[in-house]
Each structure stands twice: as C-alpha cells, then as structure tokens.
Amino acid sequence: xxxxxxxxxxxxxxxxxxxxxxxxxxxxxxxxxxxxxxxxxxxxxxxxxxxxxxxxxxxxxxxxxxxxxxxxxxxxxxxxxxxxxxxxxxxxxxxxxxxxxxxxxxxxxxxxxxxxxxxxxxxxxxxxxxxxxxxxxxxxxxxxxxxxxxxxxxxxxxxxxxxxxxxxxxxxxxxxxxxxxxxxxxxxxxxxxxxxxxxxxxxxxxxxxxxxxxxxxxxxxxxxxxxxxxxxxxxxxxxxxxxxxxxxxxxxxxxxxxxxxxxxxxxxxxxxxxxxxxxxxxxxxxxxxxxxxxxxxxxxxxxxxxxxxxxxxxxxxxxxxxxxxxxxxxxxxxxxxxxxxxxxxxxxxxxxxxxxxxxxxxxxxxxxxxxx
Numbered sequence: 126x127x128x129x130x131x132x133x134x135x136x137x138x139x140x141x142x143x144x145x146x147x148x149x150x151x152x153x154x155x156x157x158x159x160x161x162x163x164x165x166x167x168x169x170x171x172x173x174x175x176x177x178x179x180x181x182x183x184x185x186x187x188x189x190x191x192x193x194x195x196x197x198x199x200x201x202x203x204x205x206x207x208x209x210x211x212x213x214x215x216x217x218x219x220x221x222x223x224x225x226x227x228x229x230x231x232x233x234x235x236x237x238x239x240x241x242x243x244x245x246x247x248x249x250x251x252x253x254x255x256x257x258x259x260x261x262x263x264x265x266x267x268x269x270x271x272x273x274x275x276x277x278x279x280x281x282x283x284x285x286x287x288x289x290x291x292x293x294x295x296x297x298x299x300x301x302x303x304x305x306x307x308x309x310x311x312x313x314x315x316x317x318x319x320x321x322x323x324x325x326x327x328x329x330x331x332x333x334x335x336x337x338x339x340x341x342x343x344x345x346x347x348x349x350x351x352x353x354x355x356x357x358x359x360x361x362x363x364x365x366x367x368x369x370x371x372x373x374x375x376x377x378x379x380x381x382x383x384x385x386x387x388x389x390x391x392x393x394x395x396x397x398x399x400x401x402x403x404x405x406x407x408x409x410x411x412x413x414x415x416x417x418x419x420x421x422x423x424x425x426x427x428x429x430x431x432x433x434x435x436x437x438x439x440x441x442x443x444x445x446x447x448x449x450x451x452x453x454x455x456x457x458x459x460x461x462x463x464x465x466x467x468x469x470x471x472x473x474x475x476x477x478x479x480x481x482x483x484x485x486x487x488x489x490x491x492x493x494x495x496x497x
Contacts, residue, residue: 126314129186129189129315130186130319131322132185132322133183133318133326135182136186137179137185138326144175148172151172151174155173156172171336173337175331175337175340175343176213176214178323178330178337179343180342183319183323183346183350184203186319186322187202189319190316196312198312202242202316204237204241205353208237209227209230209231210342212226213340213342213344217342227341230345231274231349232271235270238353244353248367250454272352276374278348280347282381282384283376283377283405285403287426289405289436290344291339291347292433296373297444298317300373302317303448304448308358308361308362310358316350333426333427335429365451371457372446372457379468384402404439407472408436413428415486415488435484443461446460447460
C-alpha cells in the first residue's frame with residue numbers, strides 16, 4: 126500500500142509542478158480569467174487543469190496496484206472514469222461544456238462501470254426496496270447511475286476554495302480504506318490509497334497558495350471514484366451498511382440537495398442558476414473576516430484558504446461516526462439526520478448574522494493598504 130501511495134503522490138506532484146512551471150504556455154486557455162463572477166473568489170487567473178495531475182497519479186497508483194495484485198478490476202474502473210474526467214477537462218479548457226453534458230458524461234461512465242466491473246447498487250437496507258433492486262436489474266442500473274452522477278456533481282459543487290474538496294475527499298477515502306481493510310479487500314484499499322496519493326499531490330500546490338485548481342475535470346474524477354468505490358464496497362461485502370458511504374459523503378450531497386431546494390422553493394430560481402449562497406461561500410463572506418477590503422493578493426489568497434478548515438471540521442462530523450458505526454444501519458441513519466439538522470441550523474445562523482463569536486476569524490485591514 127505504501128508503494129501505491131508514494132507512486133501516485135509522486136506523479137501527481139511532479140505533473141502539477143510542470144503545469145505550474147510552464148503555465149505561461151497554457152494559461153490563456155487553462156485559466157479562469159473571469160474574476161468577477163458570483164462564484165469567483167480567487168485573486169488572479171489560476172490554471173484549473175488540476176485534474177491532469179490527479180489522473181496522472183491515479184494511473185501510476187493503479188499501475189502499481191495491478192503489478193502487485195494482477196487484478197484487472199482497477200484498470201477497468203480507470204477506463205470507465207474517462208468520460209467523466211474528459212468532459213470536465215474539456216470544460217476547464219474551453220469553458221463551453223455546461224453542467225448538463227458533464228452530468229450525462231458521468232452517467233455514461235457509471236454505465237460503463239456497471240457492466241464492466243459489476244459496480245451496481247443492489248441494496249439500501251430499506252424494506253421492500255432491496256427486493257425490487259435484487260429482482261429488477263434495470264432499476265438497480267438507474268439507481269446506480271443517478272447516485273454516481275449525483276455524488277460526482279456534488280463534489281464539484283463544494284470545489285470552491287483552496288484545499289476544500291481535496292481534504293474532504295481524503296477524509297472519505299481514508300474512511301472507505303479503513304472499512305475495506307476490515308473486510309480484507311485489498312483491491313479497494315489499493316484504489317483508495319492511489320486516490321489519496323493523487324489528491325495529496327495536487328493539494329501540495331493547491332493549499333494554501335492556490336497555484337492550481339482541480340477544475341471540473343479533477344472534481345468529477347474524484348467524485349466519480351468516491352461513488353464507485355462506495356458502490357463496490359457495498360456490493361462486494363454484505364456486512365457493510367449502504368448508509369456508511371452515504372454518511373461519508375453527506376456533506377457534499379446535502380449541500381447540493383439543499384441548494385436545489387433553496388433555489389427552487391425559496392428563491393424561485395432555476396436549479397442551475399449560479400449564486401454565491403453555498404455554505405462555504407457564506408462562511409467566506411460572513412465568518413472569515415480576515416483582512417476584509419484589502420486588495421493585497423496575498424491577503425485575499427489567505428482569506429480564501431482560511432475558509433476551508435471550517436468545512437473540513439463539518440465533514441469530519443459525518444466521516445468519523447461513519448467509521449465507528451459502518452455496519453449499524455440505524456445508527457448511520459440517525460447520524461445522517463443529525464448532520465442535516467446541524468447543517469440547516471448552522472446555515473440559518475450565519476445567513477441571519479447570528480454566527481457565534483467564537484467562530485468569527487478577524488484581522489482588520491490597515492487603512493491605506495496597497496491596492497495593487
């Protein structure tokens with residue numbers, strides 16, 4: 126496992142370094158030059174092709190895993206991920222691929238994994254539903270495709286600040302690796318370690334300096350792999366509750382679900398309408414009051430990075446219980462409900478300017494600070 130982790134980390138790190146070092150050759154199409162959008166919080170144009178280092182690290186890690194186990198399953202999983210990764214990467218470079226086509230590409234990737242490596246959901250530990258899933262493979266296929274696409278899109282939603290989605294993904298893969306190890310499933314443990322190394326290699330450049338972003342390619346790739354490993358773990362081991370992976374990913378999934386509810390029923394807007402009202406965005410604007418108003422690039426970058434630890438802590442409140450109660454469905458369902466209540470409560474407090482003082486992070490901007 127150490128060889129898999131080191132190889133994926135090394136290749137991701139080196140490819141990321143190369144993209145940053147020679148950014149002048151590709152920044153005109155790989156960077157996001159629009160810094161004024163409602164969802165733009167970085168100070169300068171930054172390459173958003175971090176999915177390339179992640180995929181490079183993944184190829185190296187899966188290659189090492191194949192060498193050690195002679196198993197073709199990780200290779201087919203990697204090949205299945207190409208549509209999700211490719212659609213996101215094309216959007217990163219052209220800015221012309223909308224969320225609809227990206228989601229459809231991820232659905233197609235889940236379809237490939239379903240038929241090539243039998244990555245399908247056949248149980249949810251819900252009476253009546255499990256019987257239907259076991260007898261109607263088409264229903265199982267539809268549920269799997271929607272679940273995988275939804276998780277991948279949810280990870281992309283929280284990819285807003287330096288290190289945010291990357292560290293959350295590492296937490297989730299560590300939890301899945303832990304349960305996979307208890308099940309003695311070496312293939313899934315190896316996949317998790319390869320993903321951890323690939324993400325960590327990019328995080329070295331992404332947090333806290335924000336030298337490169339994962340972009341849609343990286344976010345959809347990471348989200349797809351989280352979903353597929355979760356499906357495989359539940360499908361291969363009856364002891365594992367299907368609510369274990371759901372609790373692991375409840376932060377990005379509920380963030381997306383709550384955003385749909387907020388836009389559709391509270392704001393009467395289209396579901397895909399972009400806004401700056403995600404939880405991580407209102408924490409940035411109303412909780413992390415670090416050098417507010419300063420035009421210094423270093424100050425804005427630091428404020429960006431100081432936002433992520435709040436969401437890391439929130440994510441850990443779901444991942445840790447998931448690891449402790451991975452085979453106890455009633456407990457996992459209870460923690461899912463507790464997390465959703467906590468999320469809504471925290472959101473309401475911040476949006477109504479009732480944030481507890483201990484959460485506020487302040488440092489005043491000096492009058493006359495440089496505006497360059």
